[in-house]
Amino acid sequence: MSEYLSDHVHLSDDGTAVVILDQTQLPNRTQYLTLRTAREMYDAIQSLQVRGAPCIGICAAYDLYVLAQQADAALSAADFLSKLREQAKYLASSRPTAVNLRWALDRMLHTAEHCADRADRLSVLRDECLAIHKEDIAMCRSIAEYGLSLVKDGDGILTHCNAGPLATSRYGTALGPLFLGKERGYKFHVFSDETRPLLQGARLTSYELSRGGIDVTLICDNMASLVMKNGWVQACFVGCDRVAANGDAANKIGTSGVAILAKHYGIPFYVLGPTSTIDLNCATGEDIPIEQRDPEEIKEKFYAEPMALPEVKCYNPAFDVTDHTLISGIVTEYGICRPPYTESLRAVFDKKHAGIPFGAPEEEHA
Numbered sequence: 455m456s457e458y459l460s461d462h463v464h465l466s467d468d469g470t471a472v473v474i475l476d477q478t479q480l481p482n483r484t485q486y487l488t489l490r491t492a493r494e495m496y497d498a499i500q501s502l503q504v505r506g507a508p509c510i511g512i513c514a515a516y517d518l519y520v521l522a523q524q525a526d527a528a529l530s531a532a533d534f535l536s537k538l539r540e541q542a543k544y545l546a547s548s549r550p551t552a553v554n555l556r557w558a559l560d561r562m563l564h565t566a567e568h569c570a571d572r573a574d575r576l577s578v579l580r581d582e583c584l585a586i587h588k589e590d591i592a593m594c595r596s597i598a599e600y601g602l603s604l605v606k607d608g609d610g611i612l613t614h615c616n617a618g619p620l621a622t623s624r625y626g627t628a629l630g631p632l633f634l635g636k637e638r639g640y641k642f643h644v645f646s647d648e649t650r651p652l653l654q655g656a657r658l659t660s661y662e663l664s665r666g667g668i669d670v671t672l673i674c675d676n677m678a679s680l681v682m683k684n685g686w687v688q689a690c691f692v693g694c695d696r697v698a699a700n701g702d703a704a705n706k707i708g709t710s711g712v713a714i715l716a717k718h719y720g721i722p723f724y725v726l727g728p729t730s731t732i733d734l735n736c737a738t739g740e741d742i743p744i745e746q747r748d749p750e751e752i753k754e755k756f757y758a759e760p761m762a763l764p765e766v767k768c769y770n771p772a773f774d775v776t777d778h779t780l781i782s783g784i785v786t787e788y789g790i791c792r793p794p795y796t797e798s799l800r801a802v803f804d805k806k807h808a809g810i811p812f813g814a815p816e817e818e819h820a
């Protein structure tokens with residue numbers, strides 16, 4: 455795996471800025487951006503220069519640490535916290551669906567609130583954002599291990615959008631089992647939906663897999679039914695932006711259609727994501743806010759000239775919710791949750807709150 459796929463969001467050498475790989479330029483240009491102001495950070499997330507649920511959480515944690523350093527050192531603890539809360543609120547408003555963003559910012563705020571010593575506040579915030587990043591790497595690795603236990607060598611896997619290293623850290627979630635399998639000599643055949651309108655499947659997933667030496671075939675979204683009918687797909691692996699307590703899962707627009715097709719053809723459909731993407735405060739998918747994006751993304755963004763008349767209306771929701779009844783399993787760092795999800799997801803959080811370490815030892819699935 456290329457080194458930058460593990461390190462596409464990080465602090466600058468002097469720690470005073472956040473450096474990101476600009477994902478809007480891939481696969482044609484490898485261009486890094488240095489973010490120093492709250493506005494630059496907000497824009498990078500909103501414009502998808504940095505994207506993918508866990509990745510925007512990691513980035514926002516680094517962002518808040520960088521912004522905390524810019525606060526006047528003389529500020530009282532109360533004023534420092536109030537400034538930090540204001541900045542966290544602003545960053546959180548950049549994208550509403552992926553709960554990891556809010557989760558990471560809340561975790562940073564919680565750390566700041568519990569830091570008694572004013573002299574230590576920056577160093578504890580630095581440790582916390584680095585820990586969030588490090589934990590995501592470990593969670594992805596564990597998800598990859600559990601996910602790999604669901605498929606066998608030679609299988610065809612269909613995926614939608616991008617839930618690989620670029621959307622997370624290192625292995626990725628939905629693509630994690632594929633990268634791990636590759637390391638162990640498995641030969642998967644992956645079908646990557648291009649994922650209209652912003653083409654994360656074409657620009658990012660097929661790029662990551664191809665560079666990782668994994669057999670990948672790019673298809674238009676409307677070809678998924680045919681490749682399933684042809685018997686070329688043995689499982690669907692997708693990521694998630696927010697999972698509700700009942701197992702309804704929000705992911706990139708088009709995911710629910712893939713799940714409906716998979717059900718029709720009798721193909722297992724798996725959602726893979728860390729517990730930081732599960733929001734037990736949302737009882738069902740109805741409670742998940744869905745981001746609406748600029749119609750220009752449908753009509754113009756990737757075309758030399760507009761693809762529809764200016765007066766034509768566009769509806770551009772960035773995500774949809776896959777009903778829990780269509781999901782064969784939700785793969786977390788603690789293991790594979792099966793229906794009924796209200797119970798199995800709760801059990802995962804019970805383990806987490808009890809401080810039980812997660813991890814899928816290789817032997818468990820050999």
Ligand SMILES: CSC[C@@H](O)[C@@H](O)C(=O)COP(=O)(O)O
Binds near residue numbers: 627692
């Ligand atoms: C591991 S990331 C899972 C999801 O964030 C991913 O599938 C997705 O929908 C990303 O959407 P994006 O709008 O590109 O941020």
